[in-house]
Amino acid sequence: MEDMILEIYRRLLFEYGHRNWWPAKTPFEVIIGAILTQNVSWKNVRTAINNLKSEGLLDFERLHQSEVDTFALLIRSSRYYNQKAKKIKRFIDFFYDEYEGNFQEMIQEETLALRSKLLNINGLGEETVDSILLYACNKPVFVVDAYTKRIFSRYGLITQDAKYKEIQNFFMRKLPHEIGIYNDFHAQLVHLGNEICKTHPNCNACPILQINSKFYCHYGNKKP
DNA sequence: GTCCAGGGCCTAC
DNA sequence: GTAGGCCATGGA
Numbered sequence: 744m745e746d747m748i749l750e751i752y753r754r755l756l757f758e759y760g761h762r763n764w765w766p767a768k769t770p771f772e773v774i775i776g777a778i779l780t781q782n783v784s785w786k787n788v789r790t791a792i793n794n795l796k797s798e799g800l801l802d803f804e805r806l807h808q809s810e811v812d813t814f815a816l817l818i819r820s821s822r823y824y825n826q827k828a829k830k831i832k833r834f835i836d837f838f839y840d841e842y843e844g845n846f847q848e849m850i851q852e853e854t855l856a857l858r859s860k861l862l863n864i865n866g867l868g869e870e871t872v873d874s875i876l877l878y879a880c881n882k883p884v885f886v887v888d889a890y891t892k893r894i895f896s897r898y899g900l901i902t903q904d905a906k907y908k909e910i911q912n913f914f915m916r917k918l919p920h921e922i923g924i925y926n927d928f929h930a931q932l933v934h935l936g937n938e939i940c941k942t943h944p945n946c947n948a949c950p951i952l953q954i955n956s957k958f959y960c961h962y963g964n965k966k967p
Numbered sequence: 968g969t970c971c972a973g974g975g976c977c978t979a980c
Numbered sequence: 981g982t983a984g985g986c987c988a989t990g991g992a
Contacts, residue, residue, distance in 0.1 A: 777973090778974095780972095780973050780974090781973080781974040781975070782971095782972065782973080782974045782975080783971095783972055783973080783974090784971085784972045784973080785972090785973070786972090787972080788973090822972085823974090823975095826975090826976090830975090865975090865976075866974090866975065866976080867974095867975085868974060868975045868976085869974095869975095870973075870974065870975090871974070871975085874973085886973090888973045888974090889972080889973060889974085890973065891973090929973090932973090933973060936973085937972090937973075
């Protein structure tokens with residue numbers, strides 16, 4: 744099948760419906776979540792976000808006024824919390840230095856220029872920055888994460904040692920350049936990798952496996 | 968008790 | 981340019 748990638752997305756969409764991502768109420772919450780979720784499960788992140796929320800700190804200005812040490816303990820559940828507190832602080836400082844705390848001003852930047860500025864912040868790598876660009880700033884970039892690599896390398900559609908940029912370019916070449924698809928495809932992959940496959944021992948139900956019989960389940964290494 | 972989850976940086980070769 | 985260590989919680 745020529746356009747396997749797009750077909751895989753269609754199947755996921757048909758099976759699970761639009762995922763309505765990211766799990767957050769405001770762009771600021773997306774940004775904090777994107778940093779907190781580095782190498783940790785979302786359950787741990789949710790606890791940390793709830794702690795920030797109950798202290799009224801899920802807010803640009805309030806967090807800008809806070810000391811790192813005061814909110815580091817609130818995000819303890821997110822693992823590496825001292826480092827993550829500093830990363831959040833660095834982002835906020837950048838946000839106020841560069842845009843005077845005006846979110847609209849930030850998202851008016853051209854995508855690649857903004858991407859490069861965000862990558863320049865110590866502690867924000869490609870996945871975190873692209874998540875912010877796509878889910879907080881509504882920019883057309885495809886987010887690559889551990890699920891994307893695991894799922895598609897096990898299906899043999901990318902190599903295991905492929906770099907972030909290679910994978911991202913691969914998907915962006917194969918897919919229409921639409922924010923809606925980038926947004927929902929990534930959400931579908933997280934849903935599949937994180938929830939469906941763990942509770943779904945019957946691989947025959949996986950929408951991706953229905954496409955090509957040479958595929959096997961990406962959850963674990965064994966063929967069904 | 969062990970394993971591992973929606974990374975990224977720093978250092979050493 | 982890259983392998984390996986470091987960061988350091990909570991649920992299964």
